[in-house]
C-alpha cells in the first residue's frame with residue numbers, strides 16, 4: 001500500500017512537470033489551501049511569477065503563502081516600493097510588485113539578480129520586465145477571475 005501510494009505521488013509530480021496544475025479558490029480565505037498545495041507540489045522551487053489582471057488575487061496569494069510558512073506579519077501590496085520583505089531567519093519572502101517599474105535598469109539598481117540567487121522565496125507580480133533575469137527554472141502562477149469570489153490558478157514549471 002505504501003509503495004503504491006508513493007508511486008502515485010511520483011506520478012503526480014511527473015504530471016506537474018509536464019501539465020499545469022489547476023487550483024481554485026472559491027473565496028479569499030481559500031487562498032491558504034492554494035498556497036498549501038503549491039508548497040506541496042513544488043517543494044524545491046523558490047521563484048514564482050504571478051500574472052493576472054488587477055484584482056485577480058496575486059497579493060492575496062502572497063499573504064496566504066506567508067501565513068502558510070508561519071510568517072505572521074501584516075502584508076500589504078507594495079505599491080510604492082518595488083520589493084517588500086516578510087519574515088526573518090530561514091523563512092523569508094521577497095515580494096516584488098513590478099507594476100510601476102519603468103525599465104529593467106531599476107532592477108539592476110536594486111540588485112534584483114542577488115535576490116534570485118539567494119535561497120529565499122521570491123514572488124514577482126507583473127514579471128514581464130524581469131523576464132531576462134529569471135533562472136532556467138521557476139514556477140509560473142496564472143491567476144484568473146472566474147466570478148466575484150472565485151479564482152482559478154494555473155501552476156506550471158517554466159523552462160523545465
Ligand SMILES: Nc1ncnc2c1ncn2[C@@H]1O[C@H](COP(=O)(O)OP(=O)(O)O)[C@@H](O)[C@H]1O
Pocket residue numbers: 025026027028029030031052053054055056057058059060061077143148149150151
Ligand atoms: N477567491 C478569491 N481569491 C482571492 N481574492 C479574492 C477572491 N474572491 C474575491 N477576492 C478579492 O479580490 C481581490 C484580490 O486583490 P489582490 O489580491 O490585491 O489582487 P492582485 O494582487 O492580483 O491585483 C481582493 O479584494 C479579494 O478580497
Ligand SMILES: [Mg+2]
Pocket residue numbers: 058059077097125
Ligand atoms: Mg497585487
